[in-house]
Amino acid sequence: MTLWSAVLLACIACMLLKLAGYLTPTHWLDKPRTARITDLLTVALLAALVATQTLASGQSIVLDARVPAVIVAAILLSVRAPFLLVVLAGAVTAALLRLWGLAA
Template structure:
């Protein structure tokens, strides 16, 4: 799939999901177990993405490098209630600094 196809297909599905909420009868989705599963879905996806971005090399093998240190710093910043942009900047700065000193 080309990058443009990925961008457009992803966007189409994203809109369809939003629109579905406006046209589907609520009783089809109101089951508590469905709601619980939907609530946990973003948690699992985002945590999985952290793992991929922080701990894995492109071939999927574990590669704890500067990115893992960046995640540690980001988590500390979040615990101290830092805003989103600061967390991201601190993460990038951590990795950039470590790499400047020769870390992978």
């Protein structure tokens, strides 16, 4: 299988999944348990994505400038700082740590 055929198959799978969402009966989704599971699933997937992008480098776990940057961003989010400030503070934290040679 070539790269392009894999990309095409992934696109088709995504379209079918989206179509399945549109075709799902609304009474299945209106139940409180289903709504709670979908809300929690979204948070869990986002947390997994942040952890993977922060700690992973290839097949290994790496502690570098990204970890303190995410911690700074989390602290600013907890005090409800504007999102642009959160992103800038995280980027500046990582940049300064790399500049000073404290993290790779």
